[in-house]
Amino acid sequence: MLTFIKNESKSNGELQQARVISLFSLVGMSVTFVMGVISLFNSNNVLTITLFVSSIIYCLAYIVLKKYNKLNLSSFIIIYSLYILMFYLVFTGGVEQTGPLWIFIVAPVSVYVLGLSYGLVNLLFFLSIIAIIMFSPIEMPQYATYSTEFKVRLILSFLTTTFLSALYEYSRMLSYNSALKLGKKYQQLALSDPLTTLANRRNALTILQQEKSRISRNNEPLSVLLCDLDHFKMVNDKYGHNCGDMVLTELSQVFKQSVRQQDCVARWGGEEFLFILPQTSAEQASVIAEKIRTNVHHHKVHFLKHEISLTISIGISQLTDDQNIDELINNADRNLYQAKKNGRNQVYPQQTTSIDL
Known part of the structure; x- marks a missing residue:
């Protein structure tokens, strides 16, 4: 039997994900650049360099997606550059010890970009590194110190955010798969004879x-x-x-x-x-x-x-x-x-x- 429909374009899910990755790249590039400029005026040279490098990396991820159409590579660049930036902010404390507050964006981005299962595995890795950084007894230069109460509440809050992000992603996947099956059903009905199931x-x-x-x-x-x-x-x-x-x-x-x-x-x-x-x-x-x-x-x-x-x-x-x-x-x-x-x-x-x- 001939193949009735040849799908030559990306699926709707891939197109939607590409749009989100593109938007996140632009937002990440803009935010880190603005924060880098602010840090420059505050004479925090190390943080300034880190933020400008992050802005360049997000710009690179955007170019990889738009010019070369490499969705997986662009996703890889965004996720793991985000992880590294968060590790740095937690380690140094960022500005006025507010660096750890940025880690809450990691959970929703990870489960959406990487998928539910792979995203949760990566979040487990991410949280383990964060815990090691925050609870490490070794004192190093530029190492930020936090109270035990702050560290415990930060990790519990992050776990809560991860749970809610996973729950949302699971619901979104169910809705998407249901809509996909329904679309395929209607497509099949539109292209086949209901009595004989032959092509119409x-x-x-x-x-x-x-x-x-x-x-x-x-x-x-x-x-x-x-x-x-x-x-x-x-x-x-x-x-x-x-x-x-x-x-x-x-x-x-x-x-x-x-x-x-x-x-x-x-x-x-x-x-x-x-x-x-x-x-x-x-x-x-x-x-x-x-x-x-x-x-x-x-x-x-x-x-x-x-x-x-x-x-x-x-x-x-x-x-x-x-x-x-x-x-x-x-x-x-x-x-x-x-x-x-x-x-x-x-x-x-x-x-x-x-x-x-």
Whole structure:
């Protein structure tokens, strides 16, 4: 079966994440630059250099995302540069011992950018390093000292923020996955026939246009079969529409089992079916059509206590250079009409020579 939809763009989730990463890069770059300027006027040279370097790193992450479209690399740069900056602020105390207050932005950013599971693992690593820095008994130059009460409350507050961030991210993931499944369901309904689950008419036309564009580049043949169930109205009148639906459903399975993997079977309308046969000449299509016709002829539909035999008529058409899709279908429809006129239960035009597929 042909692939009905080829997704050539990023998923909505990736696009949304890219926008958030881009925004965070710009905000991080701006905030650290402004704080670096303020620190420069306060003559804190080490902090100034650290903040300016951080601003440059965020700018680099933005360029990596926008110019080179490297979402994972940009995310890696943002997250781990943020961790390093937080380690520095906790270690030195920042300005007036307020550096540790910035660590609360780490939790929501981590679980969103890295995902829930990987984000929580990284937050565990981050919190472990923070605890080591704050509770280390070793005194070093520029090492900030905090009261035990402050350190305990800071870590508990960070754990609370982590829990709330994880809970929000989990809820967001559930909502996103639910919307994604619902979108796929509606997309499938829009492209398939609800009774037979085959491609519907609109989907078949899209596939034909794609195949026409492809064969115009590769100079390959394309054929279609237009199939109609013989005397289907009599089945509905005699056995009812439930039986008619069963017939269409069972024959759809016969059709799918009778064609190749690259072929597409679509319900064209009512009891008409369209077969799209890429890389197939009219002669080869005739062999496939005869196989389909024979399989249907030998198939018996059992409804209640009745055994129903069915036949089909098939018209063949091969796309030529000067044809459009409508002309291709119209030609198949004329050949289908001729097959019915000739007595039904046959393929038109018929192929007299054997073709190996």
